[in-house]
Amino acid sequence: MINGDSYNSEVILHFADLPTNPERETVKNLCLVQPNDSILIAQQRIRFFREEVQKTHLKPIIIGQPKIDLDADVKYHPEISVTFQQSLISLPKGKYPKTARISWRLMEETSESFTFTKMDAVATLVFQNFFQNNRFSFNKGKFISWYISPLDGLNLQIYCLDETEAERVAKYVVQAIGKTWQDKIFKITKPKRSNEIIYEPITILGKQKDAPVWRPNITVNAYKASINVWGAGNQEYDLIGRLRNGQFFPIARTH
Structure with a gap:
């Protein structure tokens, strides 16, 4: 349970x-x-x-490879993920919030070296940088930015409103996890396609629905965080923790 x-x-x-x-x-x-x-x-x-x-x-249905099958094929370093979600108050009734995800790997750790004590330290870092006080948020849009630094465990691909926002978010993540920012490996592209066109409703299986919006300009807030450990089966560990009497307890284990 x-x-x-x-x-x-x-x-x-x-x-x-x-x-x-x-x-x-x-x-x-x-x-x-x-x-x-x-x-x-x-x-x-x-x-x-x-x-x-x-x-x-x-x-929505997510099509991919089950974690337990991936673990049998590929051995990897622990991966931390922060999931972002659109504020529910900004949505019309019946609409599901859009999300975003930022992740990085602990290159100095393996499944064998990683412990729950280390997980507590990771949870504290994530909480302090993404959830404490005001939850970290950013403006998502059609610009695509990349910051790829394998030695730092970073393979960021972030969709943002514009170049300024993309650089702000990437820099924040790099600095939050204690790494050094390198201008030379930050890249960004601006697709020519417009993401502000409002399409006519479409009919799917006899029912009228809104046409999907391509990379809309929205704000997303840090919503949850987890860590994926190789060999742990179909399970990720919750990093949000809990608040008790105003004090942060960094890990709520689900094992």
């Missing part, structure tokens, strides 16, 4: 995206797993959160 503290921290973070009001607070409390809940009640709360609040059954 999902770890209660890890799940509850995810619920709290989800509802922190909008101002508190009585109705929203009631829904949040329905989702939170309580200490005295039975397994059946806890499962019902989790199912309600996933299906009625997050609507995970409506998420």
